[in-house]
Amino acid sequence: MHYARRSGWLQILGDIFRFLTLCLRAKTSLAAENLFLRKQLAFYQERKVKPRLADNPTRVTLVLLSRWFYWRDALTIVKPKTFVAWHRKGFRLFWRWKSEAGRRPIPVELQHLIRRMGWDNPSWGEERIANELLLKLGLRVSPRTVRKYMPKLRAAPPGRARGDQRWATFLKNHARAIIACDFCVAVTATFRILYVLVVMEHASRRLIHLNATANPTAAWTLQQLRESIPSDHQYRFIIHDHDAIFSSELDASLTRLGLKVIATPRRSPQANSLCERLIGTVRRECLDWFIPLSEGHLRKVLASWMAHYNQGRPHSSLGPGIPNPRMGDVQVKARGLRLPFGHQVVARPMLGGLHHEYSLQRLAA
Numbered sequence: 001m002h003y004a005r006r007s008g009w010l011q012i013l014g015d016i017f018r019f020l021t022l023c024l025r026a027k028t029s030l031a032a033e034n035l036f037l038r039k040q041l042a043f044y045q046e047r048k049v050k051p052r053l054a055d056n057p058t059r060v061t062l063v064l065l066s067r068w069f070y071w072r073d074a075l076t077i078v079k080p081k082t083f084v085a086w087h088r089k090g091f092r093l094f095w096r097w098k099s100e101a102g103r104r105p106i107p108v109e110l111q112h113l114i115r116r117m118g119w120d121n122p123s124w125g126e127e128r129i130a131n132e133l134l135l136k137l138g139l140r141v142s143p144r145t146v147r148k149y150m151p152k153l154r155a156a157p158p159g160r161a162r163g164d165q166r167w168a169t170f171l172k173n174h175a176r177a178i179i180a181c182d183f184c185v186a187v188t189a190t191f192r193i194l195y196v197l198v199v200m201e202h203a204s205r206r207l208i209h210l211n212a213t214a215n216p217t218a219a220w221t222l223q224q225l226r227e228s229i230p231s232d233h234q235y236r237f238i239i240h241d242h243d244a245i246f247s248s249e250l251d252a253s254l255t256r257l258g259l260k261v262i263a264t265p266r267r268s269p270q271a272n273s274l275c276e277r278l279i280g281t282v283r284r285e286c287l288d289w290f291i292p293l294s295e296g297h298l299r300k301v302l303a304s305w306m307a308h309y310n311q312g313r314p315h316s317s318l319g320p321g322i323p324n325p326r327m328g329d330v331q332v333k334a335r336g337l338r339l340p341f342g343h344q345v346v347a348r349p350m351l352g353g354l355h356h357e358y359s360l361q362r363l364a365a
Contacts, residue, residue, distance in 0.1 A: 106337050110139065111149045113345060118150045120347065120356045123285050126150060131314035135322065136358045137345060139337060175203040177236035179259075180275035181225065183216065183243065184282065188292045196287075196302065197221065199228045200278050205315050206323040207278070210306045212298045218247040222254075229257060237262050239272050281309075289354050301351065308350045312357040 105111070117129050124132075126147040133139040133146075181199045188194060195216040199209035209228030213220055229235065238259045240246045251261045264271035286305040292298035314320045339345065339360070346361040 106141065106145060106149070109339075110141070110337055114141075114146055114149045115151050116347075117356070117358070120349075120353070123289070123355075127316055128314065131316060131320035132358055135314050135320060137339065137360055139339070141337065174237060177234065178202040178239065179208065179229070179235050179237070180239040180272055182241065182272060182275045182279060183245070184279045184287075186212065186287050186292055186298055188294065188298070194292065194295055194298055196282070196298075197224055198275060198279055198282065199225065200275055201323075202274055204323045205274070205278075205317060207306050207309050210282075210302045212295060212302060214295060216245055218245055218250045221245050222250050225254065226257070229259075233258070235259060239264060239275070241269075241272065242266050285309075285355065286351070289351075304351055308355060308357065312350070313355075 114129060114133075117132065118124065121129075126143040129150070130141055130143045130146045133141050179199060179201055181197065184196050184198065186194045186196055192214065194212045194214055196212045197209065197216070198207070200207050209224060211224055225238075236259065238254055239262045241264050246263070251263075254261055269276045282302075282305070286301065290298075290301055292301065310324045311322065311326045314322060342363050343360045344363055346359050347356045348359070349356055
């Protein structure tokens with residue numbers, strides 16, 4: 001089939017070349033040749049010799065040539081009705097190609113960029129890549145389009161448990177005055193268990209503090225909270241669970257710092273859903289990809305990831321947005337599907353290439 005299509009195009013190109021060659025000849029010579037061919041064709045018409053069926057290249061050539069003269073007097077091999085049907089079929093094919101169904105594909109360079117971001121960041125989903133393109137590069141691409149060009153199918157993240165409606169309303173109304181904290185564990189290469197303390201702001205999703213220890217105590221936890229909460233803070237509430245680390249002495253010290261302690265109900269992690277989700281993000285994007293060699297190594301990794309989380313990672317819950325963008329980053333406005341002229345995409349690896357931050361850089365003149 002491919003060979004027949006190729007030979008048909010070659011036949012049409014040959015007919016065009018012969019037509020251009022005939023245009024260079026004198027009109028008298030062409031008229032004489034035309035009459036000479038008509039006389040020979042008359043013998044076949046008298047003997048009623050049936051010609052073979054015309055192939056598609058021949059039909060295209062005859063339809064194109066018919067636009068240069070009155071073709072009805074010269075048509076002999078088929079009926080005029082058949083010839084008009086050829087022309088209409090070609091017209092339908094032309095408009096089918098002109099108005100093809102579906103959206104046009106995004107530019108090839110953008111497809112390559114999406115695949116590159118998918119390969120470089122195996123834990124990212126389509127929504128995360130779409131937010132990265134929008135906020136960092138100004139390219140507005142829907143998550144469904146990103147999913148179409150990602151290198152492999154990725155499972156959607158599991159749904160987050162929903163709490164009581166009144167509690168959710170409380171968190172929404174007091175988000176700017178709420179901070180939350182919780183613990184998670186990490187296992188070193190020597191199977192030593194380390195405890196990671198996470199402290200975050202509800203409104204901005206900013207990670208305030210991230211530290212690890214092998215012996216979590218109430219005194220150590222209180223000292224970490226004192227370091228993370230400034231003296232001129234505007235917070236009013238702090239949320240934590242009923243872990244024994246959060247003792248009554250710790251709660252009393254937090255009260256003296258001007259905070260009201262809210263202890264979540266037992267066995268109700270959804271009451272501290274934002275912090276629980278943050279701990280899940282810490283695992284999926286950092287801890288699950290590292291085997292800490294020591295407590296100091298884990299702290300160094302967490303510090304690097306914390307800077308990426310606060311200053312370079314897009315957050316869907318913020319619009320999307322970045323909790324604490326870097327001062328030197330250029331604010332990019334969405335322009336469509338093409339990069340601005342004279343710019344290139346620069347990827348900055350984070351955590352040894354586990355994640356990448358993308359930005360625009362002007363090309364050197």
